[in-house]
Amino acid sequence: MLPLERLVESDRVHRTVYTDQAIFDREMANIWEKAWVYCGHESQLPKTGDYATVQIGRQPMIMVRGTDSKIRVLYNRCPHRGVQLCGSRQGNTGSTFVCSYHAWTFHLDGRVKGIPLSHGYVGTRMSPDNPDCSMKAAPRVDSYRGFVFASLASEGPSLLEFLGDARIAFDDMCDRSPEGEVEIVPVCHRVVQHSNWKFFMENQLDALHPSVTHQSTGIAAGRVERKLREEGRTPPLYYHYLSTFASSFDQWDSVQTVNFPRGHGILKGYMGLRPDDPDTKEYVAAMYRAYGEKKAEEHLGRSIHHVLVYPYLSVQSPLQQLRVLRPLAPNKTLSEIWHFRLKGVSAAIYRRALWYFNLVNSPATMINADDLENWTKGQWGLESDGGEWVSFHRNYGGDTRDNGVTYSNNGTSEVVMRSQFEAWRQYMSDEAP
């Protein structure tokens, strides 16, 4: 393994950052198990005892709503012999966690409640007043607009400092509701990527790839769209979700990216999601009533395709979609895919988000089918000795930096990857990014 400072240069990175087990282990320790990691949404756990299991780095955790209705994140491990306390992905555990092995029980905040035959512990180091008898908790849990995060480090930047301007992901999602809130739709699609997690993160803001990778879908959708128009029918808006992928290089180059410190970033919007139909008019009117015209227009007029919270989250706020990465190995990444319902909007407005979820983000996606193929082949290419470096040279030196934020002058600038690796290098070298 090359020394860290030689792995990442400002315009290229060494291939081993995608393939090396030792680097992956360090990423888990230095990034995932320190930074704020997205666990879920408050609406996933409406009742006391509701829980969902979640992976933070290499750590299996439980997110649970306590009797005090606070949400906590605990290690999914019995302090006795280490058996996981929750064997299901989600559910309700009542008022107690019960270990399936020897019936140790725990309060929802992780404190030990009962130990069978506890007299057997008298005089040992493991007496019930020992904190080691309780479940270990994530040192820090916080939420922003209903989105729950945990950090396994007791010290470090606050959640808001970590998110920085990328918190607009959650503002933009919630602000599009007249009530300022979203609730989760309790369906999580999970898709395994046979590639390093960085492929996904880079791909999200890579505006050059869509018309290459997804042209087959874009062209096929555009053809049917036109056929319907010729028949005098109005193609549904969601055809447009697919057909926009087949746009020219020039058009893609005009879509801007915004790159924040800590590797976060925004790909600006390009789909034009404000059609002029009665459903939209009714929705805009409700937004005006809730926020006043000026504020409502500010909320509706934001041009965002999606926002990345580095290194694991892609939030498509205007369509209320969220994809979160759980890296499993240098060449294996689990993606969890969710969407949300804007509170206080009609079924017709929700359906716009739903169609995007069905067509682009479901396990029958006509879009990611080709992304996954690229990333698998990319991983294999980088595992080979066919070359040492990964190039991020496009428009190098051509971007505008203002107060730590880098704006791309060309939409397809590889500033996105350069910015992500700047944060990566800081995380990995223990400099606080």
Place this chain on the structure above:
Amino acid sequence: MSIPPKLQKRLLEDVVIFENKESQKTGAQSVAPDHSPRQSAGGKPLPARSALIDSAQSTLQQRVEQLLFHQSELLDEKQWGAYIDLFAEEGVYWMPVTPEQTEWMDSPSIFVEDKRMMEIRMGRVMHPNAWSQAPQWGTSHVVGNVVIEAVSEGEIKVRSRFHMTELRRDATRHFAGTYRHTLKRIGDDFKIALQRVDLLNGQAPFDYVLQIWV
């Protein structure tokens, strides 16, 4: 906390709306059009239907079974156009996320496609630059346990079980579950008004995705 004014201003600038045009050169096609043409769907003869079936002598059970067998064979033979033709004009192919689901308008589905959307999916996999179609790829379906649940003048409801094995590149995957067909009688023939597909493993992690109907 509010959004910094500078960023807010930046994000309010220039919404780009793309209009897809036939003439427009897009992506790799503008560089190297049709670099590796796929086999066209109409190239091969359709799989033969049972020689022993005719509407006068066969039972309804036999005719329905033959339709299901034929449908699955069209998938395995990649006869996408003929597969879509089995559906009624307003027919829908639906794969819900859970067996409890009763509708697709207000809750997520894995597939929910009318014939127009099926045509897009067919167009995608047949495009020469459908990159995910480059590796060897094929399926084998077995359909059984065919139960006719209800028969009325215009409609037949059929439940069956399927097992599908897929080979993609060097990996084999298995999908199993239940088909529920609502068949519409059109003259002497049946068309699919609704095919509901409940995957046994629909909520397990997908190792890669489903490129075509199951």
